[in-house]
Amino acid sequence: MNSLFSFWWSHRAELAALLGQHVLLVAVSTLVAVAVAVPLGVFAARRPRIAAPILGVANIVQTVPSLAMFGFLLPVPLVGGVGARAALVVLILYGLLPIVRTTIAGLRSIDPSIREAGVAMGMTPRELLRQVELPLALPSIVAGVRVAAVVGVGSATIAAAIGAGGLGEYIYRGLSMVDTTVILAGAIPAALLALLVDGSLLWLERQLSARRRSRSPRAVIGAAAVIAVFVLFSSGVAARRASGAIVVASKNFTEQLVLGELVAQALEREGLPVSRRLNLGGTLICDRALLTGDADVYVEYTGTALTAIFHQPIQPDSATVFESVRAMYARTGRALLRPLGFNNTFAILVRGDEARSKQLKTIDDGARESPGWRAGFGYEFVGRPDGYPGLAKAYGLQFPAPPRVMDLTLTYRALAAGQVDVIAGDATAGLIKGLDLVQLEDNRHYFPPYDAAPVARAETLLRHPAMRVALERLGGRISADTMRSLNYAADVEHRDIPLIVRDFLDAGR
Amino acid sequence: MPDPPGLPRAESRELPAIEFRDVSFRRPGGPLVLDHFNLRVETGEVLALVGRSGAGKTTILKLVNRLLLPERGAVMVEGRDTREWEPIRLRRRVGYVLQDVGLFPHMSVAANVSVAPRLEGWPGERIDARVHELLELVGLAPQQFEARWPDELSGGQRQRVGVARALAVDPPVLLMDEPFGALDPLTRAELHAEFRRIQQRVRKTVIIVSHDMGEAFALGDRVGVVEEGTVIACDRPGVVAASRDARVRRLLDALPAVPR
Numbered sequence: 001m002n003s004l005f006s007f008w009w010s011h012r013a014e015l016a017a018l019l020g021q022h023v024l025l026v027a028v029s030t031l032v033a034v035a036v037a038v039p040l041g042v043f044a045a046r047r048p049r050i051a052a053p054i055l056g057v058a059n060i061v062q063t064v065p066s067l068a069m070f071g072f073l074l075p076v077p078l079v080g081g082v083g084a085r086a087a088l089v090v091l092i093l094y095g096l097l098p099i100v101r102t103t104i105a106g107l108r109s110i111d112p113s114i115r116e117a118g119v120a121m122g123m124t125p126r127e128l129l130r131q132v133e134l135p136l137a138l139p140s141i142v143a144g145v146r147v148a149a150v151v152g153v154g155s156a157t158i159a160a161a162i163g164a165g166g167l168g169e170y171i172y173r174g175l176s177m178v179d180t181t182v183i184l185a186g187a188i189p190a191a192l193l194a195l196l197v198d199g200s201l202l203w204l205e206r207q208l209s210a211r212r213r214s215r216s217p218r219a220v221i222g223a224a225a226v227i228a229v230f231v232l233f234s235s236g237v238a239a240r241r242a243s244g245a246i247v248v249a250s251k252n253f254t255e256q257l258v259l260g261e262l263v264a265q266a267l268e269r270e271g272l273p274v275s276r277r278l279n280l281g282g283t284l285i286c287d288r289a290l291l292t293g294d295a296d297v298y299v300e301y302t303g304t305a306l307t308a309i310f311h312q313p314i315q316p317d318s319a320t321v322f323e324s325v326r327a328m329y330a331r332t333g334r335a336l337l338r339p340l341g342f343n344n345t346f347a348i349l350v351r352g353d354e355a356r357s358k359q360l361k362t363i364d365d366g367a368r369e370s371p372g373w374r375a376g377f378g379y380e381f382v383g384r385p386d387g388y389p390g391l392a393k394a395y396g397l398q399f400p401a402p403p404r405v406m407d408l409t410l411t412y413r414a415l416a417a418g419q420v421d422v423i424a425g426d427a428t429a430g431l432i433k434g435l436d437l438v439q440l441e442d443n444r445h446y447f448p449p450y451d452a453a454p455v456a457r458a459e460t461l462l463r464h465p466a467m468r469v470a471l472e473r474l475g476g477r478i479s480a481d482t483m484r485s486l487n488y489a490a491d492v493e494h495r496d497i498p499l500i501v502r503d504f505l506d507a508g509r
Numbered sequence: 510m511p512d513p514p515g516l517p518r519a520e521s522r523e524l525p526a527i528e529f530r531d532v533s534f535r536r537p538g539g540p541l542v543l544d545h546f547n548l549r550v551e552t553g554e555v556l557a558l559v560g561r562s563g564a565g566k567t568t569i570l571k572l573v574n575r576l577l578l579p580e581r582g583a584v585m586v587e588g589r590d591t592r593e594w595e596p597i598r599l600r601r602r603v604g605y606v607l608q609d610v611g612l613f614p615h616m617s618v619a620a621n622v623s624v625a626p627r628l629e630g631w632p633g634e635r636i637d638a639r640v641h642e643l644l645e646l647v648g649l650a651p652q653q654f655e656a657r658w659p660d661e662l663s664g665g666q667r668q669r670v671g672v673a674r675a676l677a678v679d680p681p682v683l684l685m686d687e688p689f690g691a692l693d694p695l696t697r698a699e700l701h702a703e704f705r706r707i708q709q710r711v712r713k714t715v716i717i718v719s720h721d722m723g724e725a726f727a728l729g730d731r732v733g734v735v736e737e738g739t740v741i742a743c744d745r746p747g748v749v750a751a752s753r754d755a756r757v758r759r760l761l762d763a764l765p766a767v768p769r
Contacts, residue, residue: 117611120574121625121674122600131624135615 003181004188010496011185019189021084021165026152026197029088033095033148038141040096041103042129051104058097066090066158070281083277083294087156087164094155095148099141106140107133139209146201153194157186161252161281163289167193172252172279175409179494200226245275246460246467249286249295252279253409254490254497255344255428255483259299261501263454266474269505270466282380283308290334290457297456297471300336301344303448305329305455307386314386318343318449335461337468338475339453342483346381346447347427347439348391351415355438362443366422367395375399376420378408386448388424394446412437428480430487452478477508524588525549526682526714527573532582534568542568544738545582552681555708555715556743557729559722559760564735566718567608570684573716574603586682601625604675604713608687610667612659618644618670619655625677643673646710648703665696669703676711685717689724701727722761726750734760 008015044051064072069090110133118128134141160168170186173179246267250260260278267274277295280286287309289295305325306312312328315321326336348363360366366373375397381387382405391397404420411423416435425432427439454471461468478486482504489500527550534543542565550556560566571577572584575591584591586599612621619640626636644651647669659667668688675683689697701724708715719725725732726746733743734757742749742757752758 111611113607113609113611114613116576117605117607117613118624120576120600120603120605120607122597122628123624124597127628132613132615136613 004184007181007185015185015189018165018167018169018186019193022153022156022167022190022193025084025087025091025156025159025164025166026149026193029091029156030095030145030149030152032088033092033099034145036092037096037099037144037148038103041100041141042107042134044100045104045107055097055101055104058100061093062097066094066155067161067281069093070158070162083162083289084159084164086162087159087166090159091152091155094151098147098151099144102140102144102147103137106137109140110136139205142201142205142208146198146205149197149201150194153190153197157190160279162285163249163277163280163294169279172281173257175252175407179491181494245273246297246464247275247277247289247295249280249289249298250278251283251286251298252281253426254430255426255487256299257497258483258486258490258501259340259452261497262474262504263297263299263471265498265501265505266470267467270470272464272466272470290455291332293457293459296460297454297467299340299452300455301450301452302336302339303345303386303450305336306448308380308384314390314448316445316448318451321449322451322453329455330458333458335456335458335468337454337456337471339451340474340478341476342428342452342478342480344426344428344450344452344480344483345442346387346424346450347429347432348442349412349415349423349425349432349437349439350421351418352436352438354421355440360438360440362441363391363395363446364443366440367397370397370399370422373399373421374401374419375403375422376406376411376414377403377424378411379405380408381424391424391446394444428483428487430484430489430491433484433488434492452483524552525585526552526587527716528585529569529572530583530585532572532579532584534565534572534577534579541738543572543579546739548733548740548743550714550716552714553712554730555717555728556731556733557725558716558718558733558735559720559725560735561760561763562720565738566720566735567686569735570605570686570716570718573682573684574600574605601629601678602680602682604677604680604683606668606671606675606683606685606688608690610671612667612670612674614659616659617655618649618657618659618662621659621670622673622677624674629678639677643676646676646707647673649673663696664692665700668692668700672704672707676713679711681714683713683715685715687719688717690719690721697724704728736760 040054044054070086073086073089114132114136115128118132123131156164156166157168157171160166160172167186167190171183171190174181174183174186248260248264248267250256257278260276264274264276277289280289280295283300283304286295286298286300290298300309302318302321302325303314305328306321307314310325310328312324315324322336322339329336348366350360350366354360358365358369360369377388382403388403404414406414408425411420412425412429412431412435414420415423415437425437431437432439454474456467456471486500486504489495490497527548529546529548532543532546533541534546535541546565546569548556548569558566558569568577572579572591573586575594575596578592586594586603591599613624616624622640622643623636626639631639640655641651644654649666649669654662654666654670659670662670671688672685675685689700692700705728717725717728726749729746731744732746732749733740734749735741736756742752742754749757750761752761
């Protein structure tokens with residue numbers, strides 16, 4: 001608990017910025033959802049034949065898991081990509097259904113004689129809507145807005161996966177560092193925010209449905225003013241993301257966060273303006289961001305680029321892979337720079353005590369044990385052509401049950417805790433050292449080389465000549481052992497990544 | 510009270526204020542509700558229509574303010590076919606008091622009463638004065654009632670507000686659909702007296718619909734008996750009460766009556 005408070009205190013500026021981004025995401029998306037959903041609900045309430053399909057479509061949208069939705073939107077121009085804009089689109093889509101539904105319900109629940117009285121007094125449909133129907137449906141509509149906003153607070157945490165910021169950044173960062181404190185540092189404020197939003201909108205709803213309904217405009221105006229002030233404040237905090245800066249991206253595991261920070265600080269030391277968009281949800285998201293210009297540089301692994309991005313067959317030779325990947329990047333307007341100096345191949349890992357007692361050295365040794373083993377793999381490893389399917393074939397692995405699929409960073413803990421017996425981790429993972437795990441040697445040379453190297457948009461390199469200099473200077477400076485200690489400092493010692501990187505750069509001067 | 514705009518009085522005396530000419534009406538896909546229905550209502554008279562539930566009484570009222578249009582025949586209001594009336598203009602000239610009042614629950618008494626004047630764009634002081642005038646007319650002390658809410662009123666008070674609201678822009682015609690149906694007998698008798706007093710002051714053309722023979726006889730200058738989509742008797746109360754027509758007699762005996 002103490003560590004949580006000290007984390008908040010030491011990160012208070014960042015916490016405020018993330019909270020501000022979070023509130024801004026939810027507020028903007030909810031307001032837009034209201035602006036779209038209420039007219040849609042009014043339209044549909046009068047035409048039952050249209051209401052059913054509208055609700056049907058909105059229902060389907062709602063059932064798409066938000067992470068999948070972000071995935072769908074990645075390649076869509078204008079609304080897709082990574083960053084706050086795409087996150088807003090997803091959050092707006094989620095907000096529509098509850099508001100449309102309660103708008104329709106609120107309008108339909110109005111006593112027909114009240115509506116008839118309005119018509120008989122000579123109200124035009126517009127006057128009837130504004131003076132009678134909408135005021136009477138308002139409590140119901142606000143109930144829908146409440147649901148939309150609370151769901152929005154939750155979904156916005158996932159938006160961190162595509163670099164939209166918000167409190168989800170702590171959750172993802174904590175997950176990748178396997179650090180409960182950091183997870184809670186994001187999760188607790190998000191939960192409190194949800195409760196606050198829920199409570200205040202519930203209060204508003206009660207005010208509106210209370211007897212003194214016509215006093216409600218004052219309550220509505222008051223609440224709107226409070227929200228507006230809050231949003232303005234948040235946007236002020238959130239707007240600190242500099243524009244025109246070089247956007248440094250990373251994937252969402254510790255090593256990538258370290259490398260992203262390393263690139264960012266290296267550029268900053270050259271006096272270049274940098275904006276960090278770390279912790280993006282995977283290889284394809286980073287690649288897409290680089291293509292669309294949402295990001296300018298991140299560190300990729302040659303083998304990953306070869307197979308996952310360019311869909312080429314696996315090759316064993318490191319130099320060949322580097323050259324062919326660099327050529328393919330060049331054709332798409334991107335430059336692969338000098339490798340950093342380590343090969344982060346997949347590491348087939350087992351518990352140290354088991355490896356020692358059974359004398360396991362190579363994956364061939366492991367394959368003999370595989371009929372008695374439970375395997376746990378990350379999503380990417382299971383899906384990639386150079387991942388599990390090929391590995392199983394190359395070594396004749398025979399697990400009694402299909403591998404359990406889980407978040408990559410959780411697999412280390414699962415292995416150490418004995419929940420699984422073999423995992424595919426990163427060769428440079430600090431946890432290997434921290435949790436006493438042993439890497440089985442790839443004696444059949446199944447895995448291609450995964451040399452880490454920065455890849456940048458050629459256009460940005462031309463715009464900032466100092467950028468290439470700074471990135472090339474990092475080349476060859478990080479051995480596998482160095483990388484493992486950097487990861488260890490972050491994952492096991494829970495040191496702040498910016499500090500780890502700063503110390504490393506200072507030491508190398 | 511200002512004179513209502515519209516036709517000069519001399520001319521409207523010659524024309525009936527409301528006339529049903531051979532009107533037939535059916536609900537979509539249903540049987541005929543009105544079958545070659547004829548009716549004249551003179552300017553400034555109170556016509557009370559009685560009949561069983563489902564005899565088409567409410568339909569008759571909705572045809573007058575164009576909430577419904579006839580299948581055949583024509584409904585003339587101030588000498589003009591309702592089809593030719595611009596519906597909004599027509600409805601501002603026809604006050605409507607509903608069976609279940611239909612007060613707007615989200616508006617105060619004053620706001621309910623002033624809906625039509627506000628729609629007409631009256632200036633604020635004129636609206637305030639009119640609300641006071643109307644609340645006094647229907648026997649509700651303005652200071653005490655204008656800021657109240659519909660759910661703070663008794664049934665009788667709500668009905669009075671409903672009448673005040675219908676009279677707000679001084680329409681020449683007033684339609685009343687079972688206006689006192691939901692009230693206890695004492696309150697009802699009180700409101701009957703009140704209605705007669707008000708009508709003496711405002712002299713509207715009124716169609717009042719009721720399933721209560723006693724109420725019809727108490728309020729109507731003439732009483733019309735509606736049965737199976739036509740008028741089977743229409744005359745001064747004494748004449749209808751003395752009718753020898755078997756169907757009229759049956760209704761007179763069957764319908765509840767309030768002792769006078």
